[in-house]
Amino acid sequence: MxxxxxxxxxxxxxxxxxxxxxxxxxxxxxxxxxxxxxxxxxxxxxxxxxxxxxxxxxxxxxxxxxxxxxxPVPDPARENAWLDFLAPHFAKFGATPPKSLRVVYKxxxxxxxxxxxxxxxxxxxxxxxxxxxxxxxxxxxxxxxxxxxxxxxxxxxxxxxxxxxxxxxxxxxxxxxxxxxxxxxxxxxxxxxxxxxxxxxxxxxxxxxxxxxxxxxxxxxxxxxxxxxxxxxxxxxxxxxxxxxxDDAYRAALMGDGAYHTRLTSLISGRPARALSNRFTALEDEAEGQSLPDYPIAYDAGKALHAAAKAKGEFGFGAQWAGQGAPLxxxxxxxxxxxxxxxxxxxxxxxxx
Missing domain, CATH: 3.20.20.70 (Aldolase class I)
Structure with a gap:
């Protein structure tokens, strides 16, 4: 073949x-x-x-x-609850969450x-x-x-x-x-x-x-x-x-100590994905028990939070996907x-x- x-x-x-x-x-x-x-x-x-x-x-x-x-199955209650959970993190960067979430990927x-x-x-x-x-x-x-x-x-x-x-x-x-x-x-x-x-x-x-x-x-x-x-x-x-x-921040993170500590998370997109440990993945414990919107609806919130943080010079909320062999x-x-x-x-x- x-x-x-x-x-x-x-x-x-x-x-x-x-x-x-x-x-x-x-x-x-x-x-x-x-x-x-x-x-x-x-x-x-x-x-x-x-x-x-x-x-x-x-x-x-x-x-x-x-x-x-x-x-995905839209669920306004779950989506609003997720946005409420993320609201304090948006506020750290002088931003507010989206009023509603979209299906970003077809x-x-x-x-x-x-x-x-x-x-x-x-x-x-x-x-x-x-x-x-x-x-x-x-x-x-x-x-x-x-x-x-x-x-x-x-x-x-x-x-x-x-x-x-x-x-x-x-x-x-x-x-x-x-x-x-x-x-x-x-x-x-x-x-x-x-x-x-x-x-x-x-x-x-x-x-x-x-x-x-x-x-x-x-x-x-x-x-x-x-x-x-x-x-x-x-x-x-x-x-x-x-x-x-x-981007440069992703490349730097991949070459840093964080490459040794990838983890599976659903927080960023709504589906399990392996990423470099960063500020987004660090929310896992805080978000325990939180019901996420379906993929890819949850991703709309994740992308918005990353954009808000990035605008203030913080790149730790990006989807920095990487496998366990990242240090290589x-x-x-x-x-x-x-x-x-x-x-x-x-x-x-x-x-x-």
Whole structure:
């Protein structure tokens, strides 16, 4: 499959909505790996612009990631209670919370414009996070010649992905930065590590498996391949690249002591996500027992608080997503990082494709 996509190395750069850019994805593609852009945080028009920008910088295959979360259920009582909880923190920066919260991200489950765009643009790969679209959408995308990936955090989710006819399963371990790809965040999460999950899926599924979570160097990629994965997906490793959209505060935090202390939090967006410890994640104890609005409604409040704090020079309320391998981060151009990862793979006894 990877050679069919024109890849020279079994490496996928994670889409990281809000951090990954067309320039980053293009640099990764041109270096022989699979670059990705995340369009879950924009609409079809924004996604079209991102794809056009990416195509202007590379003629190689790339991945477009979309969110497939269940539609949120608005609940004014919960939303107002959450805004009331956050009000004192807004006040510290001379701001007030929004009067109401919006659904800031649209799921592909209810975004026909995004489906039409994907069919028109036909990127080599489309990947799904938080679940799967309808079987009809899966079929039309496959009929258009698009290779499909989907994230699983458990064997049960992987079985759903395999039954749906998806081409590859991204096994996302608990170490991974950013949002957990859980289909239903209200269900118990066993928190399986990347390598345990990869081994389970390799043994239980016929569909190829991609390892994701905590992998930061060529030795980690080699280990994943030796455990049966066909490729490894790295996200946090690319945040420090100059082509990413991470701001200076995010980059500094990633290189600081906080990189050793990532934690899962739902406070920022309403869904579990792993981030660098900062002022937002520090509210966990204070917010214990607080009922959050559904994702992505809660994210509207999180973004507003970050904007208020940032306007006053405080960057500790940002969504500084990062995996547990964050201390291994290296600041270098994306193409150089891919080249370095390939060399490290060879040193670990695994050759590129």
């Amino acid at each position: 990877l050679t069919q996509l024109g890849m020279d190395v079994p490496l996928i750069q994670a889409p990281m909505a809000g951090v990954s850019t067309p320039a980053l994805a293009a640099a990764v593609c041109n270096a022989g790996a699979l670059g990705s852009i995340g369009v879950g945080a924009t609409d079809a028009n924004g996604a079209a612009k991102m794809m056009a920008d990416l195509k202007g910088q590379t003629d190689r295959a790339f991945n477009v990631n979309v969110f497939a979360h269940a539609a 799921s592909i489950l209810e975004d026909d414009d995004m489906v039409r765009l994907l069919l028109a643009e036909r990127p080599a790969v489309v990947s799904f996070h938080f679940g799967l679209p309808s079987q009809d959408v899966i079929l039309v995308l496959k009929q258009a010649g698009i290779t499909l990936f989907a994230t699983a955090t458990s064997p049960a989710e992987a079985q759903q992905i395999e039954r749906a006819g998806i081409d590859a399963i991204i096994a996302q371990g608990i170490e991974a930065g950013g949002h957990r790809g859980m289909f239903d965040p209200t269900l118990p999460d066993d928190g399986l590590g990347t390598f345990a999950l990869v081994r389970l899926l390799v043994r239980q599924c016929k569909t190829p498996v991609i390892a994701a979570g905590g992998i930061m160097d060529g030795a980690g990629i080699a280990a994943a391949l030796k455990l049966g994965a066909m490729a490894a997906q790295l996200g946090t490793a690319f945040i420090s690249c100059p082509e990413s959209a991470a 981060s290296r600041a270098m151009p994306a193409a150089e990082l891919v080249k370095t990862l390939m060399a490290e793979m060879k040193q670990a006894g695994v050759s590129p494709l």
